[in-house]
Amino acid sequence: MSRRIAARARRQLALCLEVPPATRQAPARAMAPRSVITDTLWLALHLPEDTLQGRDAKRRAVAADSTRLVRLARWSQRFTPIVSLVPPDGLLLEIRGSLTLFGGLDRLLARLRRALARHHPEARLAVAPVPEAALLLARAGRTEPIVDGATLRAVAGSIAVRHLRLDAARAEVLQRLGIRAIAECLRLPRADLARRLGPDFLHLLDRLIGGRPDPRARLALPDQFEAEIELPWAERDAGRLLLGATRLLELLAEYLDRRRGASERLHWRLRHEGRPATEFTQGLLVPQHDPRLIARLLAELLQRQPLPAAVIGIVLRVDRCIPRQVRHADAFAAPGTSGQSGEDFTELLERLRARLGADAIGTLACRAEHRPEHAWQWRRCDAGGPTADESPASQHSRHRPLWLLPEPRPLSRAAFTPRPERERIESGWWDEQPISRDYRIAAGRHGERLWVFHDLQRPGHWYLHGYFG
């Protein structure tokens, strides 16, 4: 097991560094001393050009084609992180690392074919242990997957040389020599072949049968997501704007799935006709990747967003992609205490925050402080959710009310009957808010319990500071 992991790590490293992947084990090296066929498996995707009509159309379509290829490459990154472009019409996917995840080569191929059938029915797939051979097989239409070096040599040899895409001069040389199939090239003396067709051709043949390392540039995943949608008509209704935004969120979810990531800040831009766009940022408590959840939160924001004019287009940008947290469910947790409930709670917080604002939601905490108005603390629910109260439990021998007024309120002496016991609080000389008060419990006119104080700094003035609710 550990050896397998180590081998995979080495292979990944080799691919990342774009150095020739070293042979894995000594026996393999002994058996095939010149082979660099390792435990990689390449899938080539070839988009035949015969769908294009004529040369002009071909020239026009080049630009569109390259973006089409990139789009297809991005799409195929859901099957493997290692995808490289072979312009103008090919893609290479390293799929050995994905076989376990997708349940074997057959299933992976079936899935790919099914998915491709919708948008690229003309695409041809081929599988080989080395990239050059996979491409060649795809171009030649040999779609049966090849996984070992011996079969590869036999099958590749039977393919016509024209599929190698040689330039006109070399193709002519080969034609004059009467060579049709690649196998015939392989049988010729290497030195002569190099002299007549150049060393490049020899290298190509070597790469084809795995005799030479063939590093491929990997298509990097974009760091930033940006997508735009044009609305069919100018729209002001929040519900219909949400429909458009949901489409963008689905694209975002695809992007996030590829990167196994989540986002916590979504920048929205609502474009107007002949006016600067309305921009707002959707901040989330914890990174999310579920488009439905984000859409629900967005609905609250959209309803509150003042729109100066009708919207003609929506742009979504996400700058950072945060790796997803793997969550472990607690098998023994009682329902409603943790686990699933914790998830739901974050969602509830998100919804409350989205609608009422981040300032409106919070928890309370105690502080070790004698002044009553400073002995508590408001804590906003920021990232990570509410925090536990870590201040030491103060041993109040004295009574404190359940309700505290935000500000002490002047009170007429006739409005209450105080009890004789007093509690003097003199504190706060160090931070410019000193207090000097005699607190008492009092009964109001209707029997309610009040917490009042006599301000010793202003004798004769009584204030109401709380209720024993």
Add this chain to the structure above:
Amino acid sequence: MISNVHSAATLPEFPGIWRGGETPAAVTLASGFAELDAVLPGGGWPVGALTEILSEHPGTGELSLPLPALGRLSRAGRWLIWVAPPCIPYAPTLRAAGLDLARLLIVRRPEAAAQASAPKEALWALEQALRFPGCGAALGWLERASMRVLRRLQLAAEAGGSWALLYRPAHAAEQPSPAALRLLLRAGEHGWRIEILKCRGGRHGAVLELPRLAHSCGDRTERLSTASVAVGAQRRCAPATPTGRLDVVSATPSPSFGPHGPAVPRRLRDERW
């Protein structure tokens, strides 16, 4: 003529016949006050239903009354969500009363600029809280609430299985309500005077007086050894009980305002704290 006449005792065997006064099979939450539990059907606060506490003045035990039950819920890991409390719930006292502050979520009143939509937002937040499955109790302070709104909250409480506790002014007693339990709170002679205005599956009209708790009155000496209970049916002719119970009903001081009006503001100011 059918010979066998069903007596009242055999009637409940028929499906679809429900007798008033019977306790519906409902989940309840012990209030922590034996006297109150004895009066409430099922022996406690109705869970998955709406409870209303009506009081005209703050400081009449409106928060102390549910506090023991709330403390137990929070220590069991359930969330307490308080929507739009009128003043600052004082954290040191709450903790001293056994509330786990880490499980208490406060939704403050919106800022002055958004006062117009404040009741709507508060109702929305309350409904969201009630429908959240991890919520043990949701407390809301409402000035006005229509029957439709109350019905909505009652349904949300049923759906979420949480305890909805609604604070309303005393004059709301005249309004009908779908709440399972409605209590009117006043300050009594020796504690809180609780009048049960409505009690689904129980007897309404009961009046009881509970001694104040230490954290709510600040004086342990006021604790009474026995609570005095007078049932509404006996209101008119409640005789002095031989055990020396205080007959609260006859001794109830009717709420009266001074000639100069209340010096303590009757309604708390709606300010952001």
